[in-house]
Amino acid sequence: MGYRSDVTISFYTSNDSTIPFPVVKLWFDENYPKDTAVNEWGAEIEEGQNYVNVWYTDVKWYDDYEHVRAVNAALDKFIDTFDADAKPGAHYEVMEVGEELNDIQHRHSGWCNFLLHVERTIRFD
Secondary structure, three states: OOOOEEEEEEEEEOOOOOOOHHHHHHHHHHHOOOOHHHHHHOOEEEEOOOEEEEEEEEEOOOOOOHHHHHHHHHHHHHHHHHOOOOOOOEEEEEEEEEOOOOOEEEEEOOOOOOOOOOOOOOOOO
């Protein structure tokens, strides 16, 4: 079993971006870990006009796992490539929602638009 999380990672540009989105998309295609591990992790990739979202559902998101380390390395490379923490242009956000009610982590570039949000619902199983 183990502790499980839902994780979403977004890469995008805003309307005032100095970097065209096709450059970000090309970076994503060349650098984001999409080998067979993604299929094992059940990632869904959603692409829009100015964004790419990667959705992981019900996964063990620990640094002990090779895929998580590869994703974090890709995020570091994204920050270095686009200087994402220093100026507007290309942005990233990572939202991790764990099983516990207060276990929500949000990492992001310094100039992001805060497009990821969390909604919780109550249900009776």
